[in-house]
Structure formats: structure tokens, C-alpha cells
Amino acid sequence: MKIHLLGGFLGSGKTTAIQSAIRVLGDQGVKCGVITNDQGIRLVDADLFKQMGVPGRQVTNGCFCCNYQDLESQIQSLIETEQPEIIFAESVGSCTDIVATVLKPLRRFRPDVRTTLSVFADGLLLHMLLVDGAELFEDPVRYLYFKQLEEARMLIINKVDLLNPGQLGDLKKVLEEKYGNSLVQFQNSQDKDSIGRWLQQLDKIPSLLIPESLEIDYDIYGAGEAKLAWLDQEMEIESESGGANLGAVDLIRGIFHKVTACKYAIGHLKFLLNGKNKISFTASSPRSFSIKIHPAVSATLLLNARVQTEPETLLQLISESVREEEERSKISIRIRSTSAFRPGYPIPAHRIG
Ligand SMILES: Nc1nc2c(ncn2[C@@H]2O[C@H](COP(=O)(O)OP(=O)(O)O)[C@@H](O)[C@H]2O)c(=O)[nH]1
Numbered sequence: 001m002k003i004h005l006l007g008g009f010l011g012s013g014k015t016t017a018i019q020s021a022i023r024v025l026g027d028q029g030v031k032c033g034v035i036t037n038d039q040g041i042r043l044v045d046a047d048l049f050k051q052m053g054v055p056g057r058q059v060t061n062g063c064f065c066c067n068y069q070d071l072e073s074q075i076q077s078l079i080e081t082e083q084p085e086i087i088f089a090e091s092v093g094s095c096t097d098i099v100a101t102v103l104k105p106l107r108r109f110r111p112d113v114r115t116t117l118s119v120f121a122d123g124l125l126l127h128m129l130l131v132d133g134a135e136l137f138e139d140p141v142r143y144l145y146f147k148q149l150e151e152a153r154m155l156i157i158n159k160v161d162l163l164n165p166g167q168l169g170d171l172k173k174v175l176e177e178k179y180g181n182s183l184v185q186f187q188n189s190q191d192k193d194s195i196g197r198w199l200q201q202l203d204k205i206p207s208l209l210i211p212e213s214l215e216i217d218y219d220i221y222g223a224g225e226a227k228l229a230w231l232d233q234e235m236e237i238e239s240e241s242g243g244a245n246l247g248a249v250d251l252i253r254g255i256f257h258k259v260t261a262c263k264y265a266i267g268h269l270k271f272l273l274n275g276k277n278k279i280s281f282t283a284s285s286p287r288s289f290s291i292k293i294h295p296a297v298s299a300t301l302l303l304n305a306r307v308q309t310e311p312e313t314l315l316q317l318i319s320e321s322v323r324e325e326e327e328r329s330k331i332s333i334r335i336r337s338t339s340a341f342r343p344g345y346p347i348p349a350h351r352i353g
């Protein structure tokens, strides 16, 4: 059996890569399972995997490292009930130091399982940070972001389809200087062939190759996580005139525009409309999106926002957007659940240095 861990910042494309990989492997008759992870509980991506029919488990309320025993139990439960050949475990995008706190413990406690770690980075965002010198993130968030890349032995530069040849060339040069010792893979996770190459690389990594644990200052790492606001919200939208879906989409646009107008760096702003359509924005994503919608008297919307600001500020911004949309579209929006917080200080259960 194999466990492929995925790390890397919010919105870098981990879930997309797992979904594509499971499709590719499914065509080959390989049974896969997935473990999702987040500081929150009501997650867009967990719902999507369920909808795909992928056997899945969740580690919620904190990262894998701080909930190692829960991760272990979820792996055991997947193995016992589903017998997958491969488990993909996606770590929450604000987490780093995974080699010391997850990969090495897994190799110690499950020596019979082949375990790998791939760290994902959004190529366009990385180009903005390393080549353009964009100052998107506050210092401790930047520290966390680059610590994730530093510990990668397998670094996936994702979303290469969004880079033009000039940008790709510049990025390759910088990466060669900074991460020349890592295996750097340029990928489009929406593309089957590209995903196939990643899966081949995962099979080639020698099992005895154990990456080095990071040297890391937990106070700065913890401060970086605490600079990010987490907000999860479930909403029900109603419109007697059939405008519920349209209202939901306008609300999504409204929230995105408010966040960008305030210049809050977006980690990941994700929406799930009616339990099936994922609409997501990251620091690098295009400002517009299109989605086919039908008239409906009611709609549901699940929101997972991870944004560099205070949770209270984010909550206020979203409440304002909701109020404005209700007035503008003459719809009614009922909030079914809300959870707004910043991640707690990381205290890993194990750390193998
Ligand atoms: N163009 C492009 N978009 C991608 C790629 N991988 C992911 N995305 C998009 O990036 C956003 C974040 O992806 P997701 O997999 O949810 O990121 P995660 O937070 O790391 O799991 C989504 O809108 C995806 O559709 C890629 O290779 N190319």
C-alpha cells in the first residue's frame, strides 16, 4: 500500500491533483482513498470527493501534525473498510514542517507502507513572489510559505498552463538557483498526461530516501498561521421569482470583489453551490468566472474563506455582502452555520528531527 502526502499553500492545486490522479488511476483499476484535512469542519473539498464517490475520511479542527493520532485512525479506518491500494492525504495549506511531523512518523509507525510527500506551489503565484517581487503576504506568512517549499524533495510547480513561455523561463532560472537539490516537476493538474507523469515520479522515489527535517522557528510559523482568517459558512438562498442561483452567483462575485478591493491577500476563497459546483479564487486566479445556472427558488452555498486578515473583519465583510445582495436581488439569505477563527499555535504530536 502507498500513502501519498500532499502539502503546499492554500489554493496551490492539491485537491485538483488528487481528483485528476484518482480519475487516471481509476481508469487503470487502481482503488484509491483520500484523507482531507483542515482547521475547519464543513469543507467544500470533502463534499466534492464524496460526490465523486471516492472513499474518504477527514481530519478536521487542525492539521495532520497536531492531530497525528486522528490521521492514524482515519488511515486505519480506510484500510479496514475500503482496502485502497493508494491513499492520498491532503494536508491543510497553512501547515509546514510535514517531513518531521507527519512523513517521518508515518515511516516509523507504518514501515510496511510506502510513503511520499509532494509539495505543491501555484506557479503563477510563485512567479509573482519570486520574479516580480510582489509583497502579497505579511512576513510570517511569507516565512511559512517558503518553509513549505524548502522542505520539499518533490516540488510540484503547478498551474504551468497559466504561465507564458517567458514567465516559465524566468521562474525555472530562479528555481534552479533556490531549489536545485529538489526534484522540481512542472505540472498542470487539470491535465491527465501531466498528472500521469507526477504519478510515475512518485513511484520512482527511492523508499529509503528520507528528506531532511526543517530547521524552523515555530513562533514565526505560528504567527504566520495566525495572520490568516478562516471563515466557513453555510447559507440557504431563496427567491420566489426563481432567482436563487443567480443571487448566489452575484453574492460570490460580490464577496470576491470586496476582498480584492480591501487588498486582503487571498489564500483560498472557495464556494460550493448546491453541493456540486465549486467556484474558487486564489491569489493568482482570474478575476472572472462563468457558470451555467438555471432558474431556482432555492439554492445552497457553502463558503470556505482563508484570507489574510482578522476573522472578525472577514465575517463583517461577508455579512455586508449578504445584506447588499439581499437588497439588490430581492432574495432572502439564511445563514445556517458560521465558524470564524484563526488557526491555533501548532503543537505537533510527534517531531522527528
Ligand atoms: N489553470 C489551472 N488551475 C488549476 C490547476 N490546479 C488547480 N487549479 C485551480 O486552482 C484553484 C485551487 O485548486 P485546489 O485544488 O482547490 O487547491 P488546494 O487548496 O491546494 O487544494 C481551483 O480553482 C482549481 O481549479 C492547474 O494546474 N491549472
Ligand SMILES: [Mg+2]
Binding pocket: 014, 015, 016, 045, 090
Ligand atoms: Mg484542497
